Amino acid sequence: MTMNPPDLISILILGGIGLVAIGAVGMAVSRHLLRLVLALAIAEAGANLLLVLAGYRWDAVAPILAGAGATQPMVDPVPQALVLTAIVIGVGVQALAVALLIRVKEAYGTLDIRELKTLVEHEICGAAGIAPPESANAPGTRQPYPVPATSRESA
Amino acid sequence: MNALALPVVLPLLAAFLVRPVGLVSGRLASAFGPLVLLLCAGLLVNIAVLVQGQPVSANIGAFAPPLGIVFYADSIALLFAIVVPVFALLLWPREAMQAGGDRISALMLLLVGAGTGMALSGDLFNLYVFYELLAVASFGLVAASGTARAWAATVRYLLISGFGSVLALIGVALIYAQTGTLNLAQLSEFAPELLANPLGLAAFACLLVGFGVKAELFPVNAWVPEVYATAPKRVSALLAGVVSKLAILVVLRLILLVFDTPEARQLLLVLGLIGLVSGELAAWRARDLPRMLAFSSIGQLGLLFMAMSIPGVPGLVAALAVALHHLLMKPALFLLAERWHGGLENLAGAGRKAPLAAGLFTLFALSLLGVPPLPGFWAKLVLLLGLGEQDALLAQAAIAGVLLMAVVEAHYLFRLVGLLYARNEHDAPPHRMGDLAVASLLGVVLLASMPLLPALAEGLGWMAHQAADVTAYRAVILGSTTAGAAP
Numbered sequence: 001m002t003m004n005p006p007d008l009i010s011i012l013i014l015g016g017i018g019l020v021a022i023g024a025v026g027m028a029v030s031r032h033l034l035r036l037v038l039a040l041a042i043a044e045a046g047a048n049l050l051l052v053l054a055g056y057r058w059d060a061v062a063p064i065l066a067g068a069g070a071t072q073p074m075v076d077p078v079p080q081a082l083v084l085t086a087i088v089i090g091v092g093v094q095a096l097a098v099a100l101l102i103r104v105k106e107a108y109g110t111l112d113i114r115e116l117k118t119l120v121e122h123e124i125c126g127a128a129g130i131a132p133p134e135s136a137n138a139p140g141t142r143q144p145y146p147v148p149a150t151s152r153e154s155a
Numbered sequence: 156m157n158a159l160a161l162p163v164v165l166p167l168l169a170a171f172l173v174r175p176v177g178l179v180s181g182r183l184a185s186a187f188g189p190l191v192l193l194l195c196a197g198l199l200v201n202i203a204v205l206v207q208g209q210p211v212s213a214n215i216g217a218f219a220p221p222l223g224i225v226f227y228a229d230s231i232a233l234l235f236a237i238v239v240p241v242f243a244l245l246l247w248p249r250e251a252m253q254a255g256g257d258r259i260s261a262l263m264l265l266l267v268g269a270g271t272g273m274a275l276s277g278d279l280f281n282l283y284v285f286y287e288l289l290a291v292a293s294f295g296l297v298a299a300s301g302t303a304r305a306w307a308a309t310v311r312y313l314l315i316s317g318f319g320s321v322l323a324l325i326g327v328a329l330i331y332a333q334t335g336t337l338n339l340a341q342l343s344e345f346a347p348e349l350l351a352n353p354l355g356l357a358a359f360a361c362l363l364v365g366f367g368v369k370a371e372l373f374p375v376n377a378w379v380p381e382v383y384a385t386a387p388k389r390v391s392a393l394l395a396g397v398v399s400k401l402a403i404l405v406v407l408r409l410i411l412l413v414f415d416t417p418e419a420r421q422l423l424l425v426l427g428l429i430g431l432v433s434g435e436l437a438a439w440r441a442r443d444l445p446r447m448l449a450f451s452s453i454g455q456l457g458l459l460f461m462a463m464s465i466p467g468v469p470g471l472v473a474a475l476a477v478a479l480h481h482l483l484m485k486p487a488l489f490l491l492a493e494r495w496h497g498g499l500e501n502l503a504g505a506g507r508k509a510p511l512a513a514g515l516f517t518l519f520a521l522s523l524l525g526v527p528p529l530p531g532f533w534a535k536l537v538l539l540l541g542l543g544e545q546d547a548l549l550a551q552a553a554i555a556g557v558l559l560m561a562v563v564e565a566h567y568l569f570r571l572v573g574l575l576y577a578r579n580e581h582d583a584p585p586h587r588m589g590d591l592a593v594a595s596l597l598g599v600v601l602l603a604s605m606p607l608l609p610a611l612a613e614g615l616g617w618m619a620h621q622a623a624d625v626t627a628y629r630a631v632i633l634g635s636t637t638a639g640a641a642p
Contacts, residue, residue: 055332089320
């Protein structure tokens with residue numbers, strides 16, 4: 001089965017948008033920090049794909065293959081240069097993120113964002129010398145029964 | 156004007172030289188960064204004097220625009236470019252002066268190089284690259300405080316910023332697919348034809364939210380309170396005061412040159428209003444000073460986005476006034492928060508122990524509110540007058556929002572001022588001399604600008620006229636001969 005080129009390009013564009021969407025949804029719903037970093041990487045891949053497609057022609061060759069005597073048209077080199085830069089930046093930022101994750105895991109023993117949020121909030125409040133807010137997981141109303149000492153400690 | 160590249164190149168180069176210099180002499184290394192910044196600030200002032208207010212451009216690597224990257228310096232760009240090294244000097248972290256501080260020095264130099272580049276660059280992708288560099292340098296500075304909570308806050312900051320970068324890249328891709336150029340001057344030429352459509356608006360929204368991460372724009376500002384509460388206060392001051400303004404400058408250029416449409420301005424107004432209301436209400440509920448300042452910073456920058464939504468020169472003047480006012484206020488307040496980082500109720504009586512700090516805080520609080528003789532009043536007045544000129548329902552709602560939020564602001568600021576002067580024994584350590592000196596300097600600048608307000612207003616008006624002159628921008632960058640020639 002052959003596909004005519006415009007279809008191919010629109011499939012690629014849809015793929016790019018799909019990757020960004022997968023990444024965005026992943027960032028919205030994940031609770032684990034490493035998953036968030038991975039979702040970010042997927043979204044970045046999608047954005048990079050879209051950027052390459054901004055200068056893509058189905059019937060052209062890569063810019064480096066079009067020498068002085070070449071007769072074939074080449075794809076627009078500018079987005080390719082941009083994407084190279086964007087990929088390098090992305091890799092650097094992801095490496096930094098993972099390095100920070102290692103530190104966070106060592107310090108708190110968890111990478112779950114909700115647990116981390118509570119822990120960090122407690123630590124900030126502790127440093128500021130104020131009582132930490134009630135946990136987001138705690139019931140909103142005052143508890144009608146006396147809380148057993150054990151569960152109060154684990155809370 | 157190739158000297159324009161120097162204030163960007165020198166700090167970037169110096170950032171990588173700090174370490175080798177540190178191997179030779181530790182003392183030299185700790186003075187190296189400030190010396191380079193001093194040189195950069197001197198160079199920029201020298202350029203500003205030489206050009207006498209005329210816009211100039213520099214082609215990087217002698218590649219002519221639109222293909223090559225171009226730096227453009229009109230008076231606004233030069234003003235913000237000078238602000239970056241000067242404020243970095245004023246807010247130079249104490250840790251960078253100590254032994255082993257060369258890493259922090261290097262990060263500060265990277266921040267300054269990237270920030271100056273953002274103020275000067277006239278190419279959209281180049282702006283993106285500088286923006287990323289600025290982001291990475293600020294992650295490093297926040298994480299360098301070395302506490303676990305700062306690492307956790309940096310991760311959150313990094314993820315939100317990374318998502319913003321993805322959006323900005325998509326915006327760049329959309330623009331390039333539509334126009335085939337990323338040179339702002341050329342984009343300003345093509346925009347009325349090619350970008351005044353839903354796709355162009357989508358590109359603007361992507362770029363706005365992408366660059367808006369640093370400017371604490373509404374949907375992408377969740378990092379702000381944690382980062383400002385955990386980072387060293389001087390870094391918080393730099394991020395809130397200077398870095399946010401650079402992102403604002405990019406948005407300002409985009410809206411002036413490329414996306415000068417009512418829809419884009421409406422988007423700015425709505426996001427700014429939400430930012431203002433959510434920020435001020437959160438600041439009202441905050442229980443410690445750093446986070447109160449962080450949330451109020453979100454509110455103030457919401458005001459700034461609202462100012463940018465006003466079309467034409469009045470909007471620009473309002474935006475500049477609010478931006479410069481915030482630039483003076485927030486770093487000074489964060490410096491005062493260095494010693495007052497505890498909960499608000501723990502600050503009771505702190506002002507009696509530190510009369511100068513409390514006096515400065517009261518002064519800044521009054522100006523932040525916009526009490527008449529202070530410059531903050533004028534900034535808010537210009538903004539409200541600009542909004543009042545429009546008869547859209549949204550603008551009227553915005554005016555109501557600004558006034559209502561001023562009441563909220565007054566409540567939490569006066570509550571704190573009252574606490575500072577409460578009769579209570581307070582045993583916090585006194586402020587460091589350096590912090591107090593910088594805060595006092597900013598306070599003196601604020602007071603000195605009061606009698607100069609008419610002249611200042613005229614100056615800002617002139618700068619706004621120059622920045623709004625799109626034809627001049629094109630003529631300077633593309634040259635009169637190449638203007639209008641498609642690639």
